[in-house]
Amino acid sequence: MYRFLLTPRWWAIHAFVLLAIPVCVFMGSWQLGRFEDRVQSHDAAAKAPDPATLKAEPLASLLPVDQRTSGRPAVAHGRYAEQFLVPGREVDGASGSYVLTLLRTDGAKALPVVRGWIPRGAQAPAAPSGEVEVTGVLQASETVGSDGVHAQGGLPRGQVGVISAAALVNLVPYPVYDAWVTLPRADTGMTAVPASAPQNSGLDLKAFQNLGYTGEWFVFAGFVVFMWFRLVRREAEALEDAELGLAPEGGSETPPASPPTPEGAAAPEGSETPGSPYGVDDADAPASSTPVL
Numbered sequence: 001m002y003r004f005l006l007t008p009r010w011w012a013i014h015a016f017v018l019l020a021i022p023v024c025v026f027m028g029s030w031q032l033g034r035f036e037d038r039v040q041s042h043d044a045a046a047k048a049p050d051p052a053t054l055k056a057e058p059l060a061s062l063l064p065v066d067q068r069t070s071g072r073p074a075v076a077h078g079r080y081a082e083q084f085l086v087p088g089r090e091v092d093g094a095s096g097s098y099v100l101t102l103l104r105t106d107g108a109k110a111l112p113v114v115r116g117w118i119p120r121g122a123q124a125p126a127a128p129s130g131e132v133e134v135t136g137v138l139q140a141s142e143t144v145g146s147d148g149v150h151a152q153g154g155l156p157r158g159q160v161g162v163i164s165a166a167a168l169v170n171l172v173p174y175p176v177y178d179a180w181v182t183l184p185r186a187d188t189g190m191t192a193v194p195a196s197a198p199q200n201s202g203l204d205l206k207a208f209q210n211l212g213y214t215g216e217w218f219v220f221a222g223f224v225v226f227m228w229f230r231l232v233r234r235e236a237e238a239l240e241d242a243e244l245g246l247a248p249e250g251g252s253e254t255p256p257a258s259p260p261t262p263e264g265a266a267a268p269e270g271s272e273t274p275g276s277p278y279g280v281d282d283a284d285a286p287a288s289s290t291p292v293l
Helices: 003-007 008-046 205-243
Strands: 071-090 094-105 112-118 130-141 180-182
Touching: 003 008, 003 205, 008 205, 071 112, 112 130
Parallel strands: 112 180
Antiparallel strands: 071 094, 071 130, 094 112, 130 180
16 A cells, blocks of 8 residues: 555655755754853853953954953054944933044054944034043944944934944045944043943843744654655555545546437437427427418
8 A cells, every 4th residue: 555655756755854854953953052052151151250340451452353352341542533423322211322433543443432422412522632542342343233223324424323344444544443442431521332242142032033943943843744644644545545446535426327218219208309399209290370372
């Protein structure tokens, strides 16, 4: 009965099942590993000392920014240059703008420095002139998924929607560091911008999304196995019905034709002979009452 499992069509189904199950299991295990990594990073961050309390180090020694260096105090020297506003940012529940000033360092690159936050409609104070030393909390460049980012464009001149080297390099004629710092003590007339946690760390919404995806992939693997058994059972039942001579469910049968009437036999009562409107032979039909002239 199960010889159909060795047909070419079923070999293709077997190959699909044997490929789909390992892929689903692998993807589920990978998502579970991502979630476990986030749990471990969250536990490590909870046990580690506050990065802001560590000794400030030169900017170059902390680059590139990663989960280990994000939040560390960084020191840079240079002169302030172009200044931009970053609108749509909230501090203490109020909406306003970050005051972002580029610091031209001795290495010719510019470091974005968030000097503070101002409420909506306020005027940003000018940056200090001359050579300055800046000590701020190091942060990774923002991305489209970061909180408060305005990635649609269309901002007025002098404003930028995302703090990143990719966005700023199009606005200034010199290279920009792929990082930025926020000052722990803002200048007069501004509020200090608190540092944010490193990206892709901690038990945030994305971490629990990884856990949800884990369950989905394992469910897909079980569904593939279930459908394989369901198709096998359905095929076997169809072959068994065919051997017993049972018509497939929902099939239509053609009604048997009436047996022909033997020549010379009387037609059944109520039947009419084709070609005669009276149901009798033409010879027995009544003559026309119209007189023949």
